Amino acid sequence: MPLEMVRHDLTKMKVDAILNAANPELKMGGGVCGAIFQAAGAQELKRACDAIGGCPIGQAVITDGFQLPAKYIIHTPGPVWQGGSYQEADLLRASYQHSLELAENYHCESVAFSLISTGIYGYPKEEALHIAISTISQFLMDHDMLIYLVVFDRDSFGISQKLFASIHEYIDENYVEDSALTFTRRQARFVDELKESNRISEDMIKHESPLESSLFHLVEELDESFSERLLRLIDERGLTDVETYKRANLDRRLFSKIRKETGYTPKKKTAIAFAIALRLSVDETSHLLSAAGYTLSRSQKFDIIIDFFIRQGNFDIHEINEALFAFDQPLLGG
Numbered sequence: 001m002p003l004e005m006v007r008h009d010l011t012k013m014k015v016d017a018i019l020n021a022a023n024p025e026l027k028m029g030g031g032v033c034g035a036i037f038q039a040a041g042a043q044e045l046k047r048a049c050d051a052i053g054g055c056p057i058g059q060a061v062i063t064d065g066f067q068l069p070a071k072y073i074i075h076t077p078g079p080v081w082q083g084g085s086y087q088e089a090d091l092l093r094a095s096y097q098h099s100l101e102l103a104e105n106y107h108c109e110s111v112a113f114s115l116i117s118t119g120i121y122g123y124p125k126e127e128a129l130h131i132a133i134s135t136i137s138q139f140l141m142d143h144d145m146l147i148y149l150v151v152f153d154r155d156s157f158g159i160s161q162k163l164f165a166s167i168h169e170y171i172d173e174n175y176v177e178d179s180a181l182t183f184t185r186r187q188a189r190f191v192d193e194l195k196e197s198n199r200i201s202e203d204m205i206k207h208e209s210p211l212e213s214s215l216f217h218l219v220e221e222l223d224e225s226f227s228e229r230l231l232r233l234i235d236e237r238g239l240t241d242v243e244t245y246k247r248a249n250l251d252r253r254l255f256s257k258i259r260k261e262t263g264y265t266p267k268k269k270t271a272i273a274f275a276i277a278l279r280l281s282v283d284e285t286s287h288l289l290s291a292a293g294y295t296l297s298r299s300q301k302f303d304i305i306i307d308f309f310i311r312q313g314n315f316d317i318h319e320i321n322e323a324l325f326a327f328d329q330p331l332l333g334g
Contacts, residue, residue: 078117
């Protein structure tokens with residue numbers, strides 16, 4: 001997917017470029033910066049940075065990745081947090097923006113970012129995460145690039161505690177164990193099978209036709225495929241293909257496959273991503289999912305979180321992914 005949050009070691013990411021939250025002097029520091037220098041080869045990277053000479057806060061420069069799996073290292077000094085009254089937000093946004101532009105100039109197709117300024121520079125993690133997500137997602141609306149936002153552990157992540165608590169409460173209120181739903185599903189399946197059996201029998205008697213004929217008519221009455229339903233909804237919403245797959249956090253190639261293959265069946269998280277992109281209601285989402293053979297369940301935390309955001313009228317796929325990430329659930333996109 002174009003933007004994905006992962007728990008990983010930044011120095012081990014196999015991408016075209018990784019981002020170093022540098023200091024203006026481009027010297028070897030502590031934390032992530034120090035780890036990057038060590039993994040890349042401290043002396044080689046030091047010589048490359050010394051040759052550049054420095055970098056102003058909010059700007060970005062690039063060096064080779066040397067011994068890293070990444071081809072390049074993009075160095076950007078973020079702002080030191082001073083309470084928010086010294087243009088920290090503008091400078092942090094500029095750090096991401098200039099880093100992205102530099103990656104594009106060097107034809108990078110994949111970049112791994114860390115949360116800039118949230119270490120010893122003290123930037124509040126929730127605000128830093130919001131700036132990172134909003135700047136990157138806006139860039140991706142006009143560019144094709146795979147971007148990873150890498151955090152080392154849960155403590156490095158900055159989801160709003162208020163949002164986390166609200167979702168947690170919603171899950172507690174709506175979560176039903178699988179065992180509690182199994183009997184209900186069996187009951188429903190039995191009723192459906194009974195109705196279907198009666199329907200076929202009545203059809204055979206009424207038309208005096210063989211079973212094969214009845215099955216033929218049932219197959220003929222199948223609903224539209226997922227692809228057909230999706231494309232119809234896109235047209236009804238007045239959206240373009242590009243707007244749709246960008247909003248869904250999907251790349252062009254996957255959407256092209258869905259458009260070309262009428263019988264294509266996506267993963268559930270991909271189907272839901274389209275529902276979010278189209279701003280569908282819970283009922284409309286369930287209808288779209290049914291075309292791919294899925295449903296929203298009260299026995300899956302992933303589904304309940306999706307239900308929570310849709311009912312809140314919040315269709316920001318990146319904010320939804322932040323919540324899914326915090327609850328260790330699959331992210332939307334594909």
